[in-house]
Amino acid sequence: MSVYHRQPTSASYRHVVPMLILLGVTIYLAACTMAPIKVDSPVIVPTLLSTPTPPDTDATWRLIASGVEIRQIEAPGLPVQIVRIDPTQVRFVVAYDPTKPRTLQAWAVQYGAVAAINGGFFDQYGEPVALLISDQRVIGTSYVDQGGMFAIDAQGRPHLWSLAEQPYDGKPFAQAIQGWPLLVRRQGEAAYTVADDQRARRSAIALDQAGRVLLIVAPGASFSLAEWSQFLATVDLAIEVAVNLDGGSSSGLIAQGHQGGVRVDPFVPLPFALLILPL
Numbered sequence: 001m002s003v004y005h006r007q008p009t010s011a012s013y014r015h016v017v018p019m020l021i022l023l024g025v026t027i028y029l030a031a032c033t034m035a036p037i038k039v040d041s042p043v044i045v046p047t048l049l050s051t052p053t054p055p056d057t058d059a060t061w062r063l064i065a066s067g068v069e070i071r072q073i074e075a076p077g078l079p080v081q082i083v084r085i086d087p088t089q090v091r092f093v094v095a096y097d098p099t100k101p102r103t104l105q106a107w108a109v110q111y112g113a114v115a116a117i118n119g120g121f122f123d124q125y126g127e128p129v130a131l132l133i134s135d136q137r138v139i140g141t142s143y144v145d146q147g148g149m150f151a152i153d154a155q156g157r158p159h160l161w162s163l164a165e166q167p168y169d170g171k172p173f174a175q176a177i178q179g180w181p182l183l184v185r186r187q188g189e190a191a192y193t194v195a196d197d198q199r200a201r202r203s204a205i206a207l208d209q210a211g212r213v214l215l216i217v218a219p220g221a222s223f224s225l226a227e228w229s230q231f232l233a234t235v236d237l238a239i240e241v242a243v244n245l246d247g248g249s250s251s252g253l254i255a256q257g258h259q260g261g262v263r264v265d266p267f268v269p270l271p272f273a274l275l276i277l278p279l
Helices: 011-034 104-111 225-234
Strands: 062-065 068-073 080-085 090-096 115-118 132-134 137-139 148-152 158-162 175-179 182-185 200-208 213-223 239-244 253-257 260-264 272-278
Touching: 062 253, 062 260, 068 253, 068 260, 080 115, 080 253, 080 260, 090 104, 090 132, 090 175, 104 115, 104 253, 104 272, 115 200, 115 213, 148 239, 158 200, 158 239, 175 200, 175 239, 175 272, 182 200, 182 225, 200 225, 213 225, 213 239, 213 253, 225 239
Parallel strands: none
Antiparallel strands: 062 068, 068 080, 080 213, 090 272, 115 253, 115 272, 132 137, 132 175, 148 158, 148 175, 182 239, 200 213, 200 239, 253 260
16 A cells, blocks of 8 residues: 655745745835826817807807907707997908809808808709899899898998898899898897798808897708898897798808807808908
8 A cells, every 4th residue: 555645845835835825915015006007198179160058158258359249149959149349340251153063161261251151042053043233233133022132232231131121223233142031120129930940050140239230140040031031020030021042051150260260061062152341
């Protein structure tokens, strides 16, 4: 019968093992204590131009350039963006090129504009479906008994009126665009009341009671035309008269200055645009 004999463990080995274990634990704890803790870099999310303004600053106009102020107003979906223009401190140009439509930003850069908005409706060839005047050149045919007309006379003064109340008689203007429908008539009354559920991006041009020009865009598909008309007639912008411009994918508004700006890009290139240039 064989007998199994366990090998004796030396005293030195018995002492070394615990010491090695203790040393390893000590080194590990020291490494954990001294190693820098990795913190992920913060992710910066770009602020959208349409980010809502806090209620206490909602009515604040911000001057960004000579004669140019911006503001946004809470509305269903995205806030409505407004640029208010003092016509005595700027000049207006209707840029037009149906053969080479451009982004609104490209139009603004080409002319050195401080603000820009899309114009009225156009066809598949880039031609206006109503009247347009660019540097005294008349293109297209005026709306009859509908819509409105924004025009700049030879002295640089803005005019905006209902074409149903005052048809265009061929009077020469330096610049002009027409839109449809009229949204706000004199005395601040909503001018379009045909109800429908077709909501889209909207753009408009208006004159306020002080004679300033308002460029207005709703960047979200939040309003039907009747709702857009009612909104502009009741919002605290002191609008005297307003007309709708080409909405949907054409809606765009840009204003840029030393104190910030606003940018709502159209989804399509534009054959013409209304530009506001510094004097």
